[in-house]
Every structure is written in structure tokens, then in C-alpha cells.
Amino acid sequence: MKKIILAAALAALSSPALAASTDAGKYQVVLGDCEGCHGKNLAGGVVLTTPFGKMVTPNITPDKDTGIGNYSAEDFRQAMKAGLAPGGKLLYPAMPYPSYARMSDGDVAALWGYLKTVKPVKNQVNVNQLRFPFNLRFAMRGWNMLFFAPAPYANNPAKSAAWNRGAYLVSGAGHCGACHTPKNAFGADKATALTGAALQGWFAPDLTSDAGAGLGSWSQADIVEYLQTGRNNRSMASGPMAEAVENSTSKMTDADLKAIAVYLKDLPASRGNGGGATGIEAQMKSGAVLYDISCAACHDRNGKGSLIFPPLAGNPTVRQVRADSIVRMVLAGGKGAATAKAPTGPGMPSFAWRLSDNQVADILTYVRNNWGNRAPAVSPETVGRIRSSLHGS
Amino acid sequence: MLPRKDAVIIGLGWTGAILAQQLTEAGLNVVAIERGPYRDTSTDFNVAYMQDELRYAVRKDLFLQPNVEAMTMRNTAAQTAMPMRDYGSFLPGHGVGGAGVHWNGHTWRFWDSDFSIRTHLTQRYGAKKIAGLQLQDWGVTWNEIEHSFDQFEYLAGISGKAGNLKGQVQAGGNPFESARSREYPNPPMKMSYAPTLFAQTMSGIGYHPFPTPSANLSQSYVNPLGIRMGQCTYCGFCERFACGNYSKASPQTTILPVLMKKPNFEARTECEVLKINLTPDGKHARSVTYLDANGVEYEQPGDIVAICAYGLMNVRMMLLSKIGQQYDPVTGAGTVGRNYCYQTSSAARMFFEGKHFNPFIGAGTLGQSMDDFNGDAFDHSKLDFVGGAGINCVVSNGRPIGNRPTLPGSPRWGAKWKQATVDGYQNSMGFSAQGSSYPVRENYLDLDPSYTDRHGRPLLRVTFDFPENDIAMSHYLSDQMEKMTKPFNAKVATVSRIKKGWDAVPYQSTHNTGGAVMGSDPKNSAVNKYLQSWDVPNVFVVGASAFAHNAGLNPTGTVGALAYWAAEAITTQYIKNPGALVHA
Numbered sequence: 014m015k016k017i018i019l020a021a022a023l024a025a026l027s028s029p030a031l032a033a034s035t036d037a038g039k040y041q042v043v044l045g046d047c048e049g050c051h052g053k054n055l056a057g058g059v060v061l062t063t064p065f066g067k068m069v070t071p072n073i074t075p076d077k078d079t080g081i082g083n084y085s086a087e088d089f090r091q092a093m094k095a096g097l098a099p100g101g102k103l104l105y106p107a108m109p110y111p112s113y114a115r116m117s118d119g120d121v122a123a124l125w126g127y128l129k130t131v132k133p134v135k136n137q138v139n140v141n142q143l144r145f146p147f148n149l150r151f152a153m154r155g156w157n158m159l160f161f162a163p164a165p166y167a168n169n170p171a172k173s174a175a176w177n178r179g180a181y182l183v184s185g186a187g188h189c190g191a192c193h194t195p196k197n198a199f200g201a202d203k204a205t206a207l208t209g210a211a212l213q214g215w216f217a218p219d220l221t222s223d224a225g226a227g228l229g230s231w232s233q234a235d236i237v238e239y240l241q242t243g244r245n246n247r248s249m250a251s252g253p254m255a256e257a258v259e260n261s262t263s264k265m266t267d268a269d270l271k272a273i274a275v276y277l278k279d280l281p282a283s284r285g286n287g288g289g290a291t292g293i294e295a296q297m298k299s300g301a302v303l304y305d306i307s308c309a310a311c312h313d314r315n316g317k318g319s320l321i322f323p324p325l326a327g328n329p330t331v332r333q334v335r336a337d338s339i340v341r342m343v344l345a346g347g348k349g350a351a352t353a354k355a356p357t358g359p360g361m362p363s364f365a366w367r368l369s370d371n372q373v374a375d376i377l378t379y380v381r382n383n384w385g386n387r388a389p390a391v392s393p394e395t396v397g398r399i400r401s402s403l404h405g406s
Numbered sequence: 407m408l409p410r411k412d413a414v415i416i417g418l419g420w421t422g423a424i425l426a427q428q429l430t431e432a433g434l435n436v437v438a439i440e441r442g443p444y445r446d447t448s449t450d451f452n453v454a455y456m457q458d459e460l461r462y463a464v465r466k467d468l469f470l471q472p473n474v475e476a477m478t479m480r481n482t483a484a485q486t487a488m489p490m491r492d493y494g495s496f497l498p499g500h501g502v503g504g505a506g507v508h509w510n511g512h513t514w515r516f517w518d519s520d521f522s523i524r525t526h527l528t529q530r531y532g533a534k535k536i537a538g539l540q541l542q543d544w545g546v547t548w549n550e551i552e553h554s555f556d557q558f559e560y561l562a563g564i565s566g567k568a569g570n571l572k573g574q575v576q577a578g579g580n581p582f583e584s585a586r587s588r589e590y591p592n593p594p595m596k597m598s599y600a601p602t603l604f605a606q607t608m609s610g611i612g613y614h615p616f617p618t619p620s621a622n623l624s625q626s627y628v629n630p631l632g633i634r635m636g637q638c639t640y641c642g643f644c645e646r647f648a649c650g651n652y653s654k655a656s657p658q659t660t661i662l663p664v665l666m667k668k669p670n671f672e673a674r675t676e677c678e679v680l681k682i683n684l685t686p687d688g689k690h691a692r693s694v695t696y697l698d699a700n701g702v703e704y705e706q707p708g709d710i711v712a713i714c715a716y717g718l719m720n721v722r723m724m725l726l727s728k729i730g731q732q733y734d735p736v737t738g739a740g741t742v743g744r745n746y747c748y749q750t751s752s753a754a755r756m757f758f759e760g761k762h763f764n765p766f767i768g769a770g771t772l773g774q775s776m777d778d779f780n781g782d783a784f785d786h787s788k789l790d791f792v793g794g795a796g797i798n799c800v801v802s803n804g805r806p807i808g809n810r811p812t813l814p815g816s817p818r819w820g821a822k823w824k825q826a827t828v829d830g831y832q833n834s835m836g837f838s839a840q841g842s843s844y845p846v847r848e849n850y851l852d853l854d855p856s857y858t859d860r861h862g863r864p865l866l867r868v869t870f871d872f873p874e875n876d877i878a879m880s881h882y883l884s885d886q887m888e889k890m891t892k893p894f895n896a897k898v899a900t901v902s903r904i905k906k907g908w909d910a911v912p913y914q915s916t917h918n919t920g921g922a923v924m925g926s927d928p929k930n931s932a933v934n935k936y937l938q939s940w941d942v943p944n945v946f947v948v949g950a951s952a953f954a955h956n957a958g959l960n961p962t963g964t965v966g967a968l969a970y971w972a973a974e975a976i977t978t979q980y981i982k983n984p985g986a987l988v989h990a
Contacts, residue, residue, distance in 0.1 A: 310453065310639040310651055320626035321634035321652055346448055356663045357634040359652055360448020367454040 038127025041120050044186035044269070045113070046261035047073065049253075056080070056134035061107055062213050064200065066143035068107050076133035089125045090118065095163060096153070103153035105143075106161070106200065112188035114163040120186065160201035172279075175268075179276025182269060183207075187261075192217035192253065208283035209333055214402060215252050216337040218329050219283050225387055226286035226332045228277060236274035240265070243350025243358075248330055249323035251361070252338065255350035263352040286334040289387035293378055296390060300379025303372050307364060308380075316384040321359050323349070326384035336377055336391045340399045343373050365403075370396040407693075407705045411437045413976075414694050414708030416679045416723065419504020420962065421948040421969040422714035423657035423665060424558075427631075428973035429710075430671045432981065437706065438671070438714075439696050441474070441678040442501025445648070447658055451507075453650030456643060459807045463646040468508050469493060470500040470716075477718070478854040479910045481871040483735060489857045489865060495909065496748075496916040497646070498716045502675060505716060505916060506656045506962070510645040510770030510802055511621030513564045513655075514959035515555045515967070518548030518584040519782050523955060526782065527792055536792055539875060540745055540845040544954045545926040545935035545988075548584050551971050556587055558966030559619075562655030563627035563635050565592040566619035580616045582777040595624045595638065598767045600835035601774040604799035607893050613778045618800060619963070620771030621655035631664045642803035644770030654770065674698070680861060682711055682727035684942060691729070691945050697861070709984070710944050710976065714969075717951035721746075721851045721921035722866040730922075730932045730941045735850050735869075741932040741940075743851040745920040746868070747956040750841035750876040751795070752904055754887040756896035757813050758833045765804030765831065773800030779886055780958045781842065791878035795841035795958040797887070804831065811836075814900055837890075839883040843919070843956040846873040851921040868918075871908050880904045917961050919953035924968075927990065934988040936975035937968060943986040948972050 042048065042055075050070045051057050057072040075082040081089065084099065091097045096110035104110060113121070141148050166181045183189045184206075195203045195210040209219035209226065219226040228236065231247060238245040240262035243255060250258045262270065305314060311322040318324030325331050330338055341347070344365045351358025368376070370393040377396075381388035412434035415422045426436050445451070445468075461467045470493065478487035499505030519526040521544045527536050568589045569579025594617030597605070605615040622638040629635065638653040652659050665671055676699035683693045683705070693707040713720045724730055724742050733744035777783050780794045803809055811834045816826035849871070853864035872880075884903045891899035925931025928940040937952055939945040948969050950961045979987055 307454070310641070311636060319636055320628060321636045346452075348448065351663055351667070354632070355634070356632050356667070357652075358663055359634070359636075360446065362448045362452035362454050362650060364454045 034123055034126050035130055038123040038125070041124035041186060042127060043261055043264045044182060045124070045188070046257055048260045049256050054134055055128070055131055056136040057138045058136055063107060063143070065147035068105060069138050069140050069142060071138050071140050072134065072136045073128060074131055074134045074136075075129050076135050079135050079137045080133060081128070082133060086122060086125050089128070090121050093121050093124075096157060096161065103150045103157070105141075105150075105153060106156070109188035109191045111161050111163075111202070112185055112191060114161075115166040115181065115185035117165065156199060156201070160199065173275065175272045175275045176279060178269065179272035179274070182273055183276055187273070189220065193220050205283065207280060211335055211337055213253065214337060214341055214399070216333045216335045217254070218333050219286070220277055221280040221283040222278065223282040223285050225288070226329060226334060227283055228329060229282065230327065231278075233271065233274035233278055236277055237267070237270045240270050240273065241267075241352070242355035243352045244323065244355050246318075247324065248328045250350040251342065251347040255348065258350040259352060263350070263354070286332055286388050288389075289382050290378060290390035293382065293390050296375045296378040297382065299372075300375035300377070303368070303376045304379055307368065308376065316380065321357060325380050326386060331380055332386050332388045334389065336381065336388070336395065337399060339377055339380070340373060340391065340396050341403070343368065343377065344396070344400055345403050365400065370394075370400060407707065410707040410709070411435050412708065413437075413710040413712060414439065414706055415712045415714050416694065417441070417504065417713070417715035417719070418502045418657065418673055418675075419499060419714065419716070420506040420657055420966055422504075422712070423661045424561075424966065424969035425712050425714060425948060425973050425976075426671055427661050427665050428970070428977055430665065430668050432977035433670070434981070435670045436672070437708070438673045439677045439679050439694065439706065440502055440673060440675045442675065444502050444673070444675045445507065445658070446662075447648070447650060447652055451648035451650045456647055456650040457641065459643075459805050462643075463805065463808055466493070466497060466646065468500065468646070468648060470498040473860070474500065475719070475859055475865075476857070477866045477868055478857050479868045479870070481869070481908055483848060483869055487854060487867045487869070489854075490910060494911040495914045496918055497913070498718065498916065502662070502673065503648075503657045507648045507658065508646050509621070509962060510800075510960075511654050512771050512798075512800075512960035513559065513562065513566075513619045513621050513963040514796075515583060515586070516957050516959060516964045517582075517781055520544070520955070520957050521546055521548050521551070530782070531787060531792070535786070538846065539792070539873070540847060540930075541792075542745075542923075542925055542930055542954050545924050545931065546971065551967055552584075552587060554967040554970040554974070555963060557970045558963060560591045561629055561631070561660050562621050562966070563592050563623050563629055563660070564590050564619050564621055564655070565595050565617075565624035566590040567594050567617055569616060578616060580775070580777055581614050582780065582783040590619065592624050592627055595620050595622060595769065595772055597774065598640070598764065598772060598801055599761075600763050600765070600801050601772065601799045603835070603894070604837055605774040608774075608776055608890065611890070611893055613776050615774045615776045618771050618773040618775040618798060620769070621962075622769040622771050623653045623655070629660055631661065633660055633663050635659055638769050640767050640769050640772060642766055642768030642805060644768075645802055678861075679723070680726075680863065682713075682723065682729065682945065684728065688728065689942060691727075691942050710946065710980070712946045712948055712972075714948050717921065717949045718851065718866055718868070718918050720947050720949050720951040722853070724922055724932065724939075724947065725853050726863055729939055729945055732852055733850050735848050738847060741923070741928070741930060743921050744930065744932070745845035745923045745954055746849050746851045746870060747843035747845055747919045747953065748870060748908070749915040749917045749956060750843050750872055750880045750904060751838060751915060752841070752880055752884045752887070752902045753836055753838035754891055754899060754901045755811060755834055755836040756891055756894050757811075757830065757898040758835075758896050761833045763801075763832055763835050765801050765809060768801045768803040770802050771800060772802070773798055775799070779839070779883055789878075789882065791875045791882065793842035793844055793876065793879045793958065795839035795880070795883045797837055797839050797890070799835070799837035801835075813898055837887070839880070839887055840915075840958050840960070841876065841880050841883060842958040844873065844875055845920060845955050846875075849873070872904060872906060877904060877906060917950070917956060919950040919956040919961060922947045922951040923954040924952040925954060926988070934986075934990075936979075936987050937972040938975070938980075938987055940986075940990065944984065946972050946976065
């Protein structure tokens with residue numbers, strides 16, 4: 014660690030080196046999608062809805078009063094990798110320190126080097142708005158004891174350099190598991206990494222090689238295109254993933270995206286989505302008619318989509334074990350990712366006014382069990398529950 | 407007083423968006439100030455309710471409302487103009503995207519003989535033929551501006567068939583169009599029954615029908631900015647509606663996704679520009695004054711001011727800001743308000759038995775057209791007029807409230823009327839003649855002496871009637887259409903005939919042109935060939951206001967081309983050497 018601080022200090026003496034290290038640090042902001050939670054100017058204030066209540070993200074600009082201007086490099090490293098703020102204050106794992114703990118000290122130092130250079134913004138944030146007892150920070154000590162085993166990323170010599178880089182990014186700075194890995198009752202990762210998880214009213218898809226719900230049918234190039242542009246001819250990023258693509262993956266280097274693809278394609282298949290629904294003849298019949306009326310104009314009668322609209326046939330978003338994302342999409346609408354390489358960002362309009370819970374359930378059951386898709390049926394109760402949650406937000 | 411911008415654009419419709427895109431691309435810092443709201447496809451043009459005919463077509467939800475800006479209208483200078491309580495004859499747009507949101511999508515190029523109309527007609531027929539008409543060349547030639555048409559068509563993904571590729575006439579296209587440098591970016595739309603029958607019948611009697619060039623896309627498309635568009639679904643909710651399927655070209659579907667993300671661009675919506683402020687000598691615009699949604703007044707300085715509102719509003723903004731001299735129809739002096747033109751149209755409708763035209767399969771530009779009687783495509787030497795009309799058989803819609811053709815003589819209400827609408831719906835088809843409108847001394851725009859808007863500014867006053875030349879042209883076209891209906895062997899065919907006394911109430915056309923026309927002589931044009939004000943050279947006035955006359959063609963293609971043309975002049979000439987680009 015000392016060596017790195019020294020290196021950083023030396024680098025500060027020569028400006029091209031400083032620029033290089035700032036660029037490297039800026040790239041860590043991209044890899045970690047810091048903007049996703051801390052905002053475009055990194056001044057925080059973004060509200061995160063967790064099962065335990067609301068959290069508001071802190072200001073990580075170098076403002077001395079309201080940001081992290083008084084942090085030392087070591088303070089920052091501790092926050093990133095141990096979940097500890099100065100004074101021994103325990104962070105909540107909404108800040109994905111269990112992932113960041115896998116980052117190298119060099120990358121964390123580079124990030125710190127860059128954060129010191131961003132414009133300080135005065136923005137006082139009341140971070141902890143969690144419900145009792147989750148608002149008691151000391152409880153995190155127990156959580157850390159149970160669920161947090163900090164360990165830097167260990168190279169797997171049996172795998173390629175690209176695979177290792179991909180694993181490092183996915184499990185470390187990229188903190189993909191924060192959304193895509195199922196959580197236990199305490200909000201900690203289960204062992205079934207990256208098999209898909211519900212959060213914030215969405216369902217982050219299964220990223221394993223499962224052929225039904227996962228990325229089994231995707232090529233590495235498909236994954237790269239998706240992460241780089243926000244779309245490919247199989248799916249389109251929307252909701253929180255659209256933000257992750259716009260802020261983070263679309264700005265990653267080709268080599269890093271390729272590495273991520275290599276790693277994801279090597280993940281063992283999950284147990285799948287439970288397979289197709291049975292006894293759904295009535296829903297399928299009704300759904301077919303409703304689909305033609307309300308959906309086919311854009312998504313195509315055979316679910317093939319088009320240059321602009323995502324297909325539904327074979328689209329993993331459609332085939333997750335839970336239908337939260339697509340129910341939400343039908344009810345509230347959404348906007349696709351807009352990136353430099355795919356700037357359109359087409360939107361899905363809200364059909365909440367037009368379709369009843371039964372109709373949404375029928376359409377989505379039809380979509381989830383047609384054109385080769387197989388996934389559990391969607392019940393009107395599920396649609397109703399999500400509809401009420403949207404009204405509440 | 408706000409921080410200075412390189413360019414201030416008034417209005418964020420087609421022309422404002424094109425200028426903003428091109429100017430920001432050249433590195434300028436640009437702000438667009440738009441009176442209406444921000445509107446985007448999935449949120450404001452939601453396909454789940456966009457087909458609400460009552461809301462959008464009848465109650466005109468997307469249009470400019472007279473409580474925001476009204477106009478006064480009259481036929482002749484001898485009358486007192488009265489403010490319209492509702493827009494009727496034409497329907498200006500409102501909000502981001504402007505009229506580009508709710509247009510039908512007919513995308514034409516004016517002809518080489520339009521840009522040099524005076525020269526052309528004088529050479530062919532002698533000057534006497536056009537005496538009494540204020541026809542004048544536009545100051546720009548076809549060869550200069552052809553690439554700007556190409557730019558607009560590729561931006562918008564126009565679906566059509568070239569009729570003249572670099573001078574070679576192409577089968578299936580419009581043989582009367584001027585030479586184009588390349589094919590349309592997308593093939594023509596698929597045709598439904600009525601236009602198919604029209605094309606067959608017209609070909610059968612020796613005319614030259616072709617697919618109407620359409621901004622309703624025949625297939626999915628990626629435009630040169632990388633923006634993707636969808637294939638038209640032929641839903642029949644185009645004109646007066648916005649497209650919820652990303653398949654009608656508009657600023658929203660072709661430019662804004664890229665433009666709105668640029669760090670050197672800013673759109674301020676629900677902000678109404680009151681006037682452009684000039685330096686004391688009146689020769690330089692230094693800023694614009696605008697009110698935001700809360701009525702707070704701001705002054706926005708800028709090095710370039712581009713007036714990119716609807717054509718009529720462009721003229722009013724010039725007059726309110728004292729840019730150029732008001733045209734006087736008595737003396738002919740002054741240029742702002744001069745050569746206001748409209749469109750001179752008539753229509754044929756035919757009723758059959760046992761047909762299934764299925765007009766619900768519709769799109770704004772789903773149709774076939776022919777230009778055999780347009781412009782100067784036909785010999786006028788033995789005729790008592792100049793000009794002509796495009797004949798269009800377009801099935802724009804079969805909407806339930808507005809589209810209920812009934813056989814002439816049918817009851818107007820009750821069960822028998824209902825039966826007549828059922829019969830008429832499937833058994834009737836129509837086509838129309840969209841005729842040119844040529845300028846005369848007495849048609850013009852100025853500021854009303856009595857009526858003001860909500861900010862106390864004078865309203866625009868429209869003084870217009872159909873000139874004798876255009877009535878003669880239109881009657882000739884009605885005669886031709888009567889002949890054209892014959893080979894259809896319809897049970898009944900009717901053809902309308904225009905008459906003197908333009909009526910501002912029933913809808914006719916939102917193709918208001920002129921008032922700030924382009925040209926090569928500051929005595930008869932308000933802007934030069936680059937749409938730059940002769941009087942205030944850092945002001946560009948972009949839109950159909952620059953048309954020196956109106957042709958028998960929808961204006962948007964030419965409006966888009968003029969926007970690219972003006973933007974090119976600004977980015978390649980003006981910013982290097984600010985000042986007048988043409989010295990008269």
C-alpha cells in the first residue's frame with residue numbers, strides 16, 4: 014500500500030503521468046458505475062429503495078464539509094474494501110464493498126487519485142433513512158461477521174487471462190452480483206451467484222449459461238454488443254440496466270467487454286426458470302388476441318422485434334423465473350438504453366390505462382410460452398401487486 | 407441577462423432541430439427556445455391511447471391553440487380582419503417537434519423550375535404570361551440545393567421510388583421530378599386497394615402515377631445519425647396525431663435522441679420569445695427576450711439568431727422585432743409579409759358498389775401520385791393560367807368520426823344516414839388535386855392594428871384570397887379530374903371546385919408559405935439565398951416563410967432542405983467570416 018501511495022505522490026510531480034493516472038482512475042469510475050448511485054456529479058443524493066428502507070447515497074466529491082474531502086487514501090481504501098468510514102463508522106452494503114473488496118489496491122488508489130480531482134460539490138446528504146432496526150449501523154458488524162469475507166481477487170491459473178480479467182470485473186468493480194445475485198433475508202449474496210434476482214421492482218436476469226433464462230444462446234459477441242450499445246438482436250437494456258449500460262458498460266474498453274463475455278459464457282448453468290407453464294390454454298388464447306392488438310405492431314406478430322424494437326422470442330428478460338420486469342414494463346413503460354453506438358433509446362409506452370390485470374397476465378403468459386419461450390405463467394395477482402407498488406412509488 | 411450563446415434558435419421543430427444538430431456538430435454552443443412543451447414518443451405519443459380521434463383530431467390536442475397565439479384574417483385589404491376564435495383552415499403545430507409531429511409525411515422536392523420560376527416561365531411563354539403575378543426566382547438553383555434535399559430525405563428515411571436519377575428517367579418513379587443524385591433511402595410503402603386501382607386506371611389512360619414519397623417508413627431504418635426508426639404499421643392515425651411507433655419521421659424520431667445528449671446544446675421549453683433585440687442602429691441582433699413558464703422574463707444574448715418557428719410566426723417575429731421593412735401592397739415597397747401564398751386544392755370522390763376499400767388500412771402518405779398536371783409539366787401556352795397541381799390518391803385514414811363519406815343525396819342523420827356511412831366507408835375512394843398558389847400583390851402578412859396577444863403584442867394579420875390565376879388553374883384541374891373519374895366506372899363521381907373567397911373556417915391545408923421570402927434582390931426578398939436577413943445579417947429566418955411561391959407539392963421536403971442549406975451556409979461560411987454572405 015505504501016508503495017502505491019508513494020507512486021501516486023511521485024506521479025503527481027509529472028503532469029503527463031498525472032493525466033495518465035487520472036484517466037486510469039476515471040476508468041475505475043466507469044467500471045464501478047459510481048455515477049449510477051452517486052449521480053453524474055458524484056455529489057450523491059440518489060435515493061435507493063431497499064427491502065430495509067430508504068438509503069440516500071452520499072456525496073463522494075472532495076468537498077471537505079459534505080463530501081470526502083477529508084479522507085486520506087487509506088480512509089478511502091478502507092471504505093471501498095472493508096466497508097469502514099473514518100472513525101470506524103460501518104457502511105451499509107448498499108455500497109457494494111463486498112464486491113469492491115476484490116479490487117486491487119492499485120485500482121482503488123487510481124480511483125482515489127481521480128476522485129480527488131473532481132469538482133467539489135457542497136451537498137449535505139442524510140444517508141441513513143432505513144427503518145428500525147436497520148438504521149442502527151452497529152448491526153452491520155454482525156452482518157459483516159456473517160456475510161463479509163473480504164478477499165482480493167485471486168487469479169485462477171487454470172483459466173485464460175481474459176477469463177480472469179472478466180471474473181475480476183464482474184465480481185469486483187463491476188459489482189454485477191449486487192443486482193444479479195439472489196439475496197438472503199439479510200440482503201447478503203446467496204451462493205447461486207448471478208442466477209438472477211428481484212430488486213427495486215425489477216428482476217435482474219440470470220446471467221449464467223442456462224438456455225432458458227440465462228445467456229446460453231448468446232455468443233460472446235452478443236454480450237459485447239449488448240453491454241456496449243445497450244441492445245443487440247436478442248434483447249434491449251432498460252430500467253436499472255439501461256443506466257448501468259449508459260454510465261458504465263458502454264464506456265468500457267473492447268478488451269474488458271470481451272473479458273466479461275468470456276467469463277459470463279463460462280458460468281455454469283443455473284437451475285433455470287422452472288420451465289414452461291401448464292394448464293394455461295385459456296390464458297394463451299386470450300393472450301394471443303390481446304398481443305396482436307396491443308403489442309404486435311412493434312414487437313412483430315411472431316415476437317421477432319425489428320431493428321428498433323427488441324424481440325420477445327428468445328429474449329432472456331421475458332423468460333426469467335419472475336416476471337416483475339416485464340409486468341412493470343407493460344404497466345409503467347420504460348426507456349431503452351441510449352448510447353453513442355445506439356443513440357435511439359426507444360421507449361415502451363405505459364399500458365396501465367388500457368390493460369386490466371387479467372389482460373396483462375394473459376399477454377405475458379402468452380409471450381413467455383410462445384415462439385420457443387418457456388417460463389412460468391403470470392397471474393393477475395402478480396400484476397395487481399406490481400400495479401399497486403407502482404402507484405405507491 | 408443570461409450567459410451568451412453562439413446561436414439562439416427560436417422554435418424546436420424540423421428547422422430548429424436541423425439547425426441545432428448541424429450547428430452543434432460544427433462546435434457551436436446552441437440554445438433552442440421553444441414556446442410549447444417537451445414531447446417524446448413513448449411518454450407523450452403513447453400507442454395505448456394515441457388513437458383517440460376525439461382528443462387529437464377533433465379537439466386538436468397537439469396543435470397551437472388560439473389562446474397562445476391567434477391571428478386575424480380577411481380576404482382583402484378593404485375588409486377589417488377578425489381574430490380567429492379557433493384555428494380551422496390551417497393548424498400550426500405547438501411544442502417540441504412542431505408541425506413535424508402531426509404531419510402526414512408527404513415529402514416532396516420542389517422542382518428546378520420552381521427555384522427559377524420567373525426565368526423559366528418567361529423563357530417558355532414570355533413575360534406577358536405571368537403579368538400580375540409576383541413570381542420571382544428564389545436566388546438558389548436546383549444544382550446548388552439538391553444535396554440538401556438528399557440530406558433531409560436520408561435523415562428522415564423517406565420511402566419512395568426515384569423517377570429521375572442524374573437525368574435518367576426511372577420506371578416506376580415520377581418522370582417529372584428534377585434530377586436527383588441517388589435513390590430514396592427506403593423503398594415505397596406497400597399499397598392498399600384504392601391507390602393500386604388509381605395507379606392502374608391512370609396508367610391505363612396514359613398518365614404517370616408513382617408511389618407518393620413518404621415519411622411513413624416502409625421498413626425499419628437506421629439514419630445517418632445512427633437513430634433507428636420502425637416500420638409503419640398503416641394504423642391510419644398520422645395527420646393530427648403523433649406516431650407512437652417511431653415510424654413517422656419527426657424531430658423526435660430522427661434528430662433529438664442525438665441532439666438532446668450533446669453538451670453544447672440546450673433546449674428551453676415552455677419559453678416564449680417575445681422579440682429579438684437589435685443594436686441601436688438596427689443592423690445587428692444582440693439577444694432575444696423570452697418569458698419562461700412562470701412568466702419570468704430573461705434576455706438571452708447570442709451571436710447568431712435563427713428564427714425557426716412556423717413560417718407565419720417567423721414573419722411575425724421579424725415584424726415585432728423590426729427586422730426588415732413591412733411590405734406595403736399599395737406601393738409594393740418593403741419585403742416582410744410579401745408573397746404570402748397558400749394551396750389551391752380540389753377533390754374527387756367516387757362511390758362504387760360491392761367494393762372493399764378498407765380505408766382503415768391507412769397512413770399519412772399511403773398512396774399514389776401523378777404530376778402530369780403539376781407545375782409546368784404540361785404545356786400552358788394555350789391556357790389562361792400558370793401552375794398546376796399534384797394529383798394524389800392517398801388513403802390517410804378510415805377513422806370513425808372524421809371519415810364517413812356518403813353518397814350525394816343521402817340523409818344527413820338517422821338510420822338511413824348510418825346505413826349510407828356503412829356503404830360509403832367500404833365503397834368509396836377519392837383523390838385530390840393539390841394546387842400551386844402563386845403570389846400576387848394583394849396577398850400579404852402584416853401586424854394587426856387592433857388585436858393583441860396575451861403579452862400585448864399585435865397579432866399577425868393574414869390578407870388572402872385565391873388569385874384569378876390560381877382559380878383558373880384549379881378549375882382546369884377539376885375538369886381534368888372529372889375526366890379521370892370516367893374510366894373507374896363508378897356509380898357516382900363528384901369533383902369539388904374552388905371559388906373566390908377563401909374561407910378560414912373549414913380545414914384546407916397547413917401549407918402557409920412566404921412572407922419572408924428568399925431571393926437575390928433585397929427589394930423583393932426579405933432574406934438572401936442563404937435565408938439570411940438582408941437587413942440584420944446575424945439573423946437567419948428558416949422555414950416555408952422563405953418560399954417565394956408555393957408549388958402543387960407539400961412543403962416539408964423543401965423546408966427540410968432549406969434548413970440544411972442555411973445550416974451549411976452558417977457552418978461553412980458565416981462562422982468563419984460573420985457578416986452578409988451576399989452583397990446585393
